[in-house]
Amino acid sequence: MNTCAFLLILAVKIYADGIEGPTAAGCTFDEDADASTCEYRQGEEDDFDWQLIHTYSSPHATPDLLRGSYMLVNASQHAAGQRAQLLLQTMSENDTHCVQFSYFLYSRDGHSPGALRAFVRVNSGPLGSPVWNVSGSRGRQWHQVELAVSTFWPNEYQVLFEATVSKERRGYIGMDDILLLNYPCYKAPHFSRLGDVEVNAGQNASFQCVASGRASEAEQFLLERHSGDLLSAAAVKHLSHRRFVASFQLDSVTRREQDLYRCVTQSSRGSGVSNFAELIVKVPPSPIAPPQLLRAGSTYLIVQLNTNSILGDGPIVRKEIEYRASQAPWSEVHGVNMVTYKLWHLDPDTEYHISVLLSRPGEGGTGPPGPPLVSRTKCAEPMRALRGLSAVEIQSRQLTLQWETLAYNLTRCHTYSVSLCYRYSTAGGGGGHNATVRECLAVEHNTSRFTLRDLPPYRSVHVRLALSNPEGKKEGREVTFQTEEDIPGGIAPDSLTFTPLEDMIFLKWEEPVEPNGLITQYEISYQSIESSDPGINVPGPRRTVSKLRNETYHMFSNLHPGTTYLISVRARTGKGFGQTALTEITTNISAPMFDYGDMPSPLSETESTITVLLRPAQGRGAPVSTYQVVVEEDSSRKVKRELGAQECFPVATSHGEAQARGGLHYYTAELAPSSLPEATPFTVGDNHTYNGYWNTPLDPRKSFLIYFQAMSNFRGESRINCVRIARKAACRDHKACPGAVPALRGDGPDPGHLCGGWWCSSCCWESSSSSLRREGTTTLTHITRKKR
Structure with a gap:
């Protein structure tokens, strides 16, 4: 139907602050109005219905009511808190328009009859929060309000009015002349189109609501969520005397904040409502699987990124590798433009955690690291041999050695071993065959001291340290130490040779097999212990003879024939006498x-x-x-x-x-x-x-x-x-x-x-x-x- 024809048929009132303007369509609730042009209906989810009254045809109307035909709620007839809803027809407009209506709230004694609220529902969505509301007694007069709704085809919206009875339950709430004007509102600002906002999760989202028109200083700017939650404007900036922008910021948004949002202005004269724009919250991408290890060396790791499957949203615009040593507080990030990457300059035998970072467009588009690849570099050959081998204590049969303290920069591997190898000759003073004893001993970790035990006295001991790990071995130079002297070992009994005569014995012996030092003296003792001659007293007195180190023989004289002598021989070093070799020798008998x-x-x-x-x-x-x-x-x-x-x-x-x-x-x-x-x-x-x-x-x-x-x-x-x-x-x-x-x-x-x-x-x-x-x-x- 042509708009002009529609206006002529309905004969609707026009209000524009006392100034005539273009014609409008809507509901005047007059008795002669065409009901088919005013499509409204009572709410079904409320407590009671609005009442359409005509004071001209009602002889018993109370003087508190204004004259005319309009929709009315008598608060005294309903319980406190009860509601009555009035729904206009759904509208889908292509151009700027304005919804205008009049209301009164009046109680003779000044009590509040209740509250009147206006809702704008879009695309049959949730009712949301009221875009305009008023309460209390406003005097026995009509007040005009404008709703500047910036929702256009193909979207549609519906205006709903709701009256709520107050606790006082006195007075009246009335509505009249609900008009749809084909020109901008004069009392309420119109919002420009509100665009969708896309941010990455965890970032701040900002809506810029640009409006034009008159805005009073008491104007309240709100950001309404589709569910009805409201957020006050962070800042309002006037671009000109009729144009301003309201900024709304949502901090650290997540997927829970992803929704439809619109801008709302509220004042006693009316309200501006923008279209719903979507807040799109994208989750930064993250790989599902860890990177794959292709090859490991002592100072490098080659990995494949393995980013075919991801969590979160694309598109992926950047790939990075983040890695760190397991026990290190630091981490490094390298940009990658290939499916494989080689990490250089790593420490040998060190465990690394390697993750892939993926980024999508926008600030905060880098997702969390993917599952880490935990891999270890190989060991490297020891840097050098151990140094500082020295003796801290030298005894006759043991050496206590020490060397420099081990560190990772020397071993270049956490799995390593220190071997202490030593050798010495077993050649003794008894004329035995020369032989060399060789042995390698393992040294405990975290120690730089070792004691060699059970060594031969007064012997040169050649010691060498070897540092080994799975990749190589470093041997230090050989260092020679000499053990101190000890008391000599015993003279071998089988080295004692003797020639007995009737009154003499010639005895000869060899140097101890283990001289344990420089032999300085031999001591020979003899004593008669048995005799077949009853005329000889046994045991006889013990006599001792000293011999020089190079005298390994002795002739005993003035002995008794047929007498057994206990003869002992022992050697001496600077540490004292050694073990005694004993033998019994019997002189020959005489005729x-x-x-x-x-x-x-x-x-x-x-x-x-x-x-x-x-x-x-x-x-x-x-x-x-x-x-x-x-x-x-x-x-x-x-x-x-x-x-x-x-x-x-x-x-x-x-x-x-x-x-x-x-x-x-x-x-x-x-x-x-x-x-x-x-x-x-x-x-x-x-x-x-x-x-x-x-x-x-x-x-x-x-x-x-x-x-x-x-x-x-x-x-x-x-x-x-x-x-x-x-x-x-x-x-x-x-x-x-x-x-x-x-x-x-x-x-x-x-x-x-x-x-x-x-x-x-x-x-x-x-x-x-x-x-x-x-x-x-x-x-x-x-x-x-x-x-x-």
């Missing part, structure tokens, strides 16, 4: 010694016997074990007896054996030492048996030499001494006696009638006492005698 210096003449003599005095011999180192009386045929006139090597008679020979072999001597008796405790007479040729030997009567026709022999035995060693004690001369008439018969063994006639083992009726003899002489003695060792 028994006779005491025939005052040899008496034979006690008696017959043709076949001779009686001599046997004196016991004195044992030298061992007691006399046995005595023998030896008879030797005196053949000096025929065969000169060889003297020298065998002057005694070690081989036991009986009379029968001597005759069978043609021997010149035989044992005529063997006596036990117990049978000769003192000088005792003994008759040679008494025809008795002594310990298995027949004391055969002597042949008167022959001359015989009588020997007395003593033998000592000790531990398989034998010594013999003999002495000639008599000579039996042959009979003067040495022819055979007539009727002579062989002598019989056993008891027989008087030995005086025997002569050479024959019975004689007559025999002549001469004493041999005048020819008695003592012969020298001979000793024989280690002789074993068999008896037959």
